[in-house]
Amino acid sequence: MTALLTRRATLLGAGGLAALRPAAASALRPIREQDALIAFGHTGPVTDGGWTHQHDLGVEAVRAAFPRLKTIFVESIPYSADATRIFRQFVAEGAQMVMATSNYGDFIRDVADRAPEVAFMECDGRNVSGNLGWYYITHWYASYIIGIAAGLLSKSGRLGYVASFPISSVYAGANATLLGAQSVNPNATMQVISINAWFDPQGANQAGAALVDSGCDFLCGIMDEPAYLRVAQERHVWAAMWNTDMRRFGPDAYVSSVTLDFAPYYVQQIGDRLRGTWRPDAHFLTLGHGVDRDAWGRNVPESVRMQADAARTKMLAGWSPFVGPIHDASGRMRVAPGQTMDDMALYSWDWPLRGVSGLA
Amino acid sequence: MSVHMTRLSIVPARRVAIGRALGLLVAVMIVGITLAAMGRPPLELLTLILRSTVGSRFGIEDLALFMTPLMLTGAAVWVGVRVGLWNIGAEGQFYAGAVAASAIGLFGTMPAIVEIPLMAVGGILAGMVWIALPAAARAWLGVSEIVTTLLLNFVASLIVFYLATGPWADHVTGALASTERLRVGLPEVWGAVHIGFFLSLLAVIALAAFLSRSRFGYESAVVGANPEAARYAGMAVSRNVLIVLLLSGGLAGLAGMIEVSGTVHRLQGGLANNYGYLGIVVAILARRSCLALIPAALLMGFILDTGIVLQTAQISASAVLAITGLVMMAIAVGDELSAYARPAIQPKTSGQTS
Numbered sequence: 262m263t264a265l266l267t268r269r270a271t272l273l274g275a276g277g278l279a280a281l282r283p284a285a286a287s288a289l290r291p292i293r294e295q296d297a298l299i300a301f302g303h304t305g306p307v308t309d310g311g312w313t314h315q316h317d318l319g320v321e322a323v324r325a326a327f328p329r330l331k332t333i334f335v336e337s338i339p340y341s342a343d344a345t346r347i348f349r350q351f352v353a354e355g356a357q358m359v360m361a362t363s364n365y366g367d368f369i370r371d372v373a374d375r376a377p378e379v380a381f382m383e384c385d386g387r388n389v390s391g392n393l394g395w396y397y398i399t400h401w402y403a404s405y406i407i408g409i410a411a412g413l414l415s416k417s418g419r420l421g422y423v424a425s426f427p428i429s430s431v432y433a434g435a436n437a438t439l440l441g442a443q444s445v446n447p448n449a450t451m452q453v454i455s456i457n458a459w460f461d462p463q464g465a466n467q468a469g470a471a472l473v474d475s476g477c478d479f480l481c482g483i484m485d486e487p488a489y490l491r492v493a494q495e496r497h498v499w500a501a502m503w504n505t506d507m508r509r510f511g512p513d514a515y516v517s518s519v520t521l522d523f524a525p526y527y528v529q530q531i532g533d534r535l536r537g538t539w540r541p542d543a544h545f546l547t548l549g550h551g552v553d554r555d556a557w558g559r560n561v562p563e564s565v566r567m568q569a570d571a572a573r574t575k576m577l578a579g580w581s582p583f584v585g586p587i588h589d590a591s592g593r594m595r596v597a598p599g600q601t602m603d604d605m606a607l608y609s610w611d612w613p614l615r616g617v618s619g620l621a
Numbered sequence: 622m623s624v625h626m627t628r629l630s631i632v633p634a635r636r637v638a639i640g641r642a643l644g645l646l647v648a649v650m651i652v653g654i655t656l657a658a659m660g661r662p663p664l665e666l667l668t669l670i671l672r673s674t675v676g677s678r679f680g681i682e683d684l685a686l687f688m689t690p691l692m693l694t695g696a697a698v699w700v701g702v703r704v705g706l707w708n709i710g711a712e713g714q715f716y717a718g719a720v721a722a723s724a725i726g727l728f729g730t731m732p733a734i735v736e737i738p739l740m741a742v743g744g745i746l747a748g749m750v751w752i753a754l755p756a757a758a759r760a761w762l763g764v765s766e767i768v769t770t771l772l773l774n775f776v777a778s779l780i781v782f783y784l785a786t787g788p789w790a791d792h793v794t795g796a797l798a799s800t801e802r803l804r805v806g807l808p809e810v811w812g813a814v815h816i817g818f819f820l821s822l823l824a825v826i827a828l829a830a831f832l833s834r835s836r837f838g839y840e841s842a843v844v845g846a847n848p849e850a851a852r853y854a855g856m857a858v859s860r861n862v863l864i865v866l867l868l869s870g871g872l873a874g875l876a877g878m879i880e881v882s883g884t885v886h887r888l889q890g891g892l893a894n895n896y897g898y899l900g901i902v903v904a905i906l907a908r909r910s911c912l913a914l915i916p917a918a919l920l921m922g923f924i925l926d927t928g929i930v931l932q933t934a935q936i937s938a939s940a941v942l943a944i945t946g947l948v949m950m951a952i953a954v955g956d957e958l959s960a961y962a963r964p965a966i967q968p969k970t971s972g973q974t975s
Contacts, residue, residue, distance in 0.1 A: 300933070336932075340889065346926070349679060350673060366797065367887065385797070426782070428786065455786075
């Protein structure tokens with residue numbers, strides 16, 4: 262908990278973020294538990310077995326902690342003007358707090374601006390206003406740990422990454438994994454395929470197969486569901502996943518997963534809102550406090566587990582692997598020797614690491 | 622005892638309206654019974670739907686915003702269907718129009734009063750360019766426009782994803798997978814309802830007037846009804862096909878321009894929201910009348926909006942999709958059944974059925 266608080270304090274002290282913070286964000290009034298309506302807007306179906314499912318477990322935890330409040334959710338919200346309609350409908354229904362579990366940008370900002378009495382939180386958001394904040398997980402540390410395992414397990418040194426869109430969470434995920442791999446195999450490279458969706462099992466399947474066809478023997482990515490793990494299982498290559506334990510979809514191929522747990526954070530956020538102490542801010546769930554690597558897969562050798570976990574132990578003690586020199590795909594040095602990329606820099610990573618192809 | 626029915630070749634509009642209303646009623650009743658069986662009070666949901674759509678200021682604004690692109694993509698498909706051409710590519714032309722409008726809106730340096738009309742013209746032209754190849758192939762080579770227009774949708778969608786996450790990606794405000802906010806936007810007239818709504822309305826009315834009064838309107842109708850007769854009468858069949866499809870693409874392109882500059886303000890993947898495909902439904906609902914596109918778009922918007930209300934009322938997304946499908950099917954069945962009537966004179970041999 263202290264690690265979380267210090268990181269949060271550092272984060273809020275960061276100049277760029279301070280500028281985003283409103284001058285006077287006054288707390289919204291407290292609500293009685295039985296009068297509360299908390300709305301959740303999800304990007305995928307709650308049955309995706311991954312991202313949205315993990316958020317839904319958080320919703321369940323909220324219901325268990327506050328049995329008298331009411332929660333509603335809408336799943337598979339498109340990134341179009343329909344999102345605005347849905348958030349607006351939440352407000353019309355009387356929700357006092359709206360949690361969007363994906364980045365809806367202007368679609369949520371427009372609604373938040375017109376409903377100042379409602380609290381809004383956006384996962385992977387970028388805006389903080391008088392009644393809108395954001396939260397995210399520092400998944401790059403878990404990705405780096407898994408990357409070390411990838412570097413040790415991959416025979417060809419070629420990793421494949423199934424991506425959604427070329428956006429910062431993808432850059433951070435792909436770069437951090439490859440950086441971890443390069444720490445044990447300097448020649449490791451990564452090929453990325455973007456499928457323009459977070460939940461498209463068929464697309465992820467095809468991308469995974471294409472990556473294996475082109476010589477990758479370790480698949481990783483950032484999908485809401487487990488499709489490419491099945492590909493890895495069938496094609497006898499390794500795979501690392503996201504969101505949760507997915508080993509049942511490919512027990513032999515499974516290496517680990519970037520696991521997420523939003524439950525304590527959601528309970529705290531909704532509790533703050535009920536007590537009238539909620540304030541919009543930016544918050545990272547950190548390694549060991551909402552994001553981690555999963556228990557290793559059954560075929561991952563003990564030596565690999567130990568080497569990767571050694572880095573994890575160091576990270577938990579405050580070490581960061583994201584120290585320069587770090588070069589981009591064109592060979593240009595982006596992080597000077599000795600300079601450390603802080604969480605805000607990693608959160609807004611927008612260039613591919615040296616060795617990454619397929620990300621512009 | 623049997624009843625003889627005949628299929629009417631021309632169905633009076635009132636008959637169709639009654640058929641559809643009955644179909645809709647049956648669908649609503651089936652949905653109501655199903656919801657009641659699921660333990661959801663149907664009347665309460667109905668009240669909620671009415672309150673959240675036609676019964677509140679926000680609801681009416683949303684309906685208008687839904688209708689705006691639907692009227693235009695509906696018109697885009699309708700002008701083709703009227704002459705037997707199926708433009709399934711309104712989605713792609715919509716994207717093309719949005720791309721052109723965004724290019725001007727992002728990189729232009731002129732005042733809004735000049736730039737907005739320029740974006741509209743750009744959007745229309747881009748929609749026409751996007752359908753030009755399928756249109757030419759159809760007009761002179763007889764290549765089915767259904768397949769070619771459809772396939773170009775995917776190309777357009779991927780180009781938008783590429784632009785929004787690549788060269789035009791927003792690196793300033795950190796919006797993900799989208800461009801920066803366009804510098805200019807359509808002025809809002811009533812709440813969130815912008816002038817695009819009135820432009821779309823005007824476009825449909827103007828189209829109706831143009832097609833019913835112009836020589837082109839008449840000729841293209843003849844070409845559609847009977848190309849051989851049209852050719853015999855000295856009409857330029859290929860040219861008419863080409864112009865109809867270009868007009869169709871232009872209307873869809875305008876829809877894209879209005880959506881991006883009035884409602885969404887950023888170019889991004891998923892922008893079209895299936896409006897291109899839904900335009901097909903709107904066009905079919907409108908049948909022979911161009912002006913009927915307006916109530917058809919309203920009905921479609923109402924159904925879509927109802928879907929959103931039902932989802933926030935915790936009816937699952939799949940159930941909502943099933944309900945939407947059921948309603949559309951009931952309307953189609955009502956539509957078809959209204960074409961059957963008892964003939965004025967019943968055959969004498971009532972004992973036997975043939």
